[in-house]
Amino acid sequence: MRNTRRRLRGTVALTAAAIAAASLAGLASLAQAQGSTAEEIAKYRQMLAEGNPAELWEAAGEELWKKPAGPKNASLEQCDLGKGPGVTKGAYAELPRYFKDANKVMDLEQRLAWCRVTLQGLTQEEATKQPFSASGKPSDIERLASYLTGESRGVKMNVQLTHPEEKRVYALGQKMFFYRGGAYDFACATCHAVDGQRIRLQDLPNLLEPKGAQAAYTTWPAYRVSQGEVRTMQHRIYDCLRQQRFPEPAYGSDVITALSMFLAKNANGGTYDGPNMKR
Template structure:
């Protein structure tokens, strides 16, 4: 009987060791795969598409986005993504980059909000949407910039507090929350390592590499898409594009990632 227990224990130990080795091997191979593709990131094509859109006079008012103010003054795009979400006095609210972009397309170019956000995300293999392309261009202009999401205005602090609450809020049919996957070390889903977003170093790496080109989908995916997909996987209702909850969560994640260095659009599996 004792021998049976010993054999069973050894079998379990071997299986656990095998799983650990396989997991580590899979992570290493994914890292090699990304490194091989990094020099030719397809996101560069989308960045170029976004730059053209940025400079082009469009909409009922026939103006470009070159005078949009993202927090550093009208027309300044360098480094703005690394310091958003932030409070904007003209709307008396905290906005992330994408919601501010929509605001400028409406207020400067004359588009309606409904038509701008009608299809914010491209289908797999499709040409990038205008919002994806414009966001790709802008975030590339922040590459190498330190993440510094401000917490000066009372509404910025309120957004952070709500975002933290949303991160830990449990719900849905499986009683999940963001923390179920992203609040401890060593977790993974399928072959994908899950960053602990409460760990400063891991939060920096995660925030700094979104938006990103998803090889498996053949598309650039923005932070708004990333959060929406997380809600989908938690079996929550769809997260509305540019909603208060989305901005609050991005604020929380951005503050946790303070002093990281932007390196987006990055490359994801």
């Protein structure tokens, strides 16, 4: 009986060792597969970027920027994006920011709506109509945003917190990033506050670290291959909140600008490379 127990313990030990070895081999294989998948996705994106359809949105946006429209029959060429009326080069890399004429911090899309109202005479409802394109319904806002963000391509992100309102809005964005809610009790931080997170085949950047924030923020807006449209930063945040099962945010709302401010500031020093291309 004693010998039988010894043989049994030996068999169990060998079996446990074999299981452990198989598990380690499986984990190594999984890690290798994940690494290979990430590399292949990167190659795929690089291949697609050589003929990014977002260029068509940029060209259409430039036409809209220079075309007289609205009750005042005026173009947007005198819109001040923070670097002076009509200056577009590098402007997006410094947004969101405080605007004295509006007495508030604005992101690009809020500022565009403000300029369409003040310069072209549109109502706020008209200026923000169709912010996101749908089947058969193109969005002028997405086209304008594509053009204006493209004007900062190659420029380093440089969002400042010099005005008290900029500091307040950044703090609000930080609070929003960590705020848990919705049916899943999720926060932005649930997916984007640690390294190594993944969902399906998608790496989830750590947006609290410069490397992750720079890689993510500097590539939006982006042409979504799966949707056949260019999607703006407002849309990206809107879609994240939708997936968290948060209430639908109002387009151009201050809380979305605050979250953009938090992310943009974290991305400081990164070279802007949008509109980019995403799956």
